[in-house]
Ligand SMILES: NC(=O)C1=CN([C@@H]2O[C@H](COP(=O)(O)OP(=O)(O)OC[C@H]3O[C@@H](n4cnc5c(N)ncnc54)[C@H](OP(=O)(O)O)[C@@H]3O)[C@@H](O)[C@H]2O)C=CC1
C-alpha cells in the first residue's frame with residue numbers, strides 16, 4: 001500500500017481516465033488541489049493552560065461551483081488525509097450532479113478528551129483561522145467524523161460574527177433551529193439505503209436472505225443499521241471504535257442503539273454489571289468483523305480498512321462503502337479478481353452532501369421544505385445516478401468504482417473545458 005492516502009486515491013483517477021476523452025491540460029489540473037490551508041488554533045483550556053491545535057482546509061476543485069465538504073475532528077487527521085477527502089468530494093459532487101466542487105477540513109484532535117466549552121472554543125477558533133477561505137459562495141463546511149450539528153451551529157455563528165451579518169448558508173448540517181434542513185441527520189444513511197436497495201434488487205439478493213455486517217456505529221452506520229433492519233435485512237454484526245458484536249440470527253438494532261447511547265460503546269463487555277437488552281451475542285474485533293461470512297459488508301468508519309492484507313479473507317459478496325476511502329486500490333484489485341462487488345463511496349455515501357446541497361438551497365431561498373420533500377428529492381437523485389453508473393459499468397465492462405469516476409469525470413471535464421484554457425495567464 002502506498003504511504004500516501006492521496007497517492008493511493010489518485011490511482012482511481014488514473015484508471016478512469018482510460019475511459020474518458022479529456023485533454024492533457026484538463027487531466028493535469030485534476031491531479032492537484034486548488035489550494036490548501038494549514039492553521040494553528042490556540043485554545044484556552046478549562047484549567048487555564050493554552051493548547052495549540054493543528055487544523056486544515058483543502059479546496060480541491062471549484063470548477064462546478066463553490067467547494068463543499070465536511071470537517072473531521074480525529075487524532076490522526078493530516079494534510080494528506082484531508083486532501084484525499086477533498087479529492088473524493090470533488091468526484092462525489094460531480095457524480096450527484098450537484099453545483100459544487102470538493103473540499104474537506106479537519107483538526108488533529110480527539111474531541112472526546114475536551115469539555116463542551118473547550119470544544120466550542122476550538123470550533124470557533126478554527127472558523128477564525130479559516131474565515132477568509134470559506135463562505136456561502138466560496139467553500140461550505142459540514143459535519144464528518146466526530147463533528148455534529150451543534151458544532152456546525154457554532155461554526156455558522158462564528159462566521160456570522162466575523163462578517164457582521166447572518167450567514168447561515170456558510171455551513172450545512174446545522175441544527176434545525178439555525179436553518180438546518182430536515183433529513184440532513186439521516187441523509188447519508190438514507191442515500192446509502194437507496195443505493196443498496198437498487199443494486200441488490202438487480203443482483204436478485206433480497207432482504208430476508210441477506211446478512212449484513214457494519215463497521216462504524218455513528219451517524220452513518222447506526223442510522224443505516226436501523227433502516228436496513230426495518231426493511232427486513234438481517235444485521236448480524238456492528239462495531240465502533242471499541243470493537244464489535246455479532247449475533248448470527250440478527251441484532252435488535254433499536255436496543256443496540258439505546259445501549260450505545262448510555263454505555264458509549266456497542267461492545268458487550270460494557271454490559272457487565274448493567275442491564276443489557278441486546279440479544280445473546282459474541283464480541284469481536286473490528287478486524288474480525290470485516291472478514292465475517294456475510295452477504296453484505298458495510299465499512300462506515302474510516303479509510304484504509306480493507307487492504308491487500310485482509311482482502312483475500314473477505315467473505316462478503318457485496319461491499320457498500322459508506323465510509324470515505326475504506327478500500328485501498330490494491331485491495332480493490334484483489335476483490336475484483338475474486339468477484340466481490342464493491343459499490344464505491346463517491347456514490348454510496350453521497351446522500352449526506354446531497355441533502356447539504358438542499359440545505360444550502362433552502363438557506364439561500366429562505367423557503368424550507370418538509371422532511372418528505374427532502375427525502376423524495378434525495379431518493380430521486382440517488383436512484384437516477386445509481387442507474388446511470390450501473391449502465392456505464394455494464395456497457396464498458398468496468399467496476400462500479402471506475403464507472404462512478406468516469407461518470408463524474410465526464411461532468412467535470414466538460415466544465416473544465418467550457419472554461420477555456422486561460423492560457424494567456426501563463427504564456428509569455
Ligand atoms: N456524516 C456524514 O454526513 C457523512 C459521513 N461520511 C463518512 O462516513 C464515515 C462515518 O462518518 P460518521 O458516521 O458521520 O461519523 P461519526 O463520528 O458519527 O461515527 C464514526 C463511527 O466510527 C467509529 N470509529 C472511530 N474510529 C474507529 C476505528 N478506529 N475503528 C472502528 N470504528 C471507529 C466511531 O466509534 P465510536 O462511536 O466508538 O466513537 C463511530 O461509531 C466516515 O468515513 C465519513 O467520512 C460520508 C459522507 C457523509
Ligand SMILES: O=C(O)CCC(=O)C(=O)O
Pocket residue numbers: 068069070071092140141142143144172173324349350352353354356
Ligand atoms: O455534507 C457535506 O457537505 C459533506 C459531507 C461529507 O463530508 C462527505 O460526503 O464526505
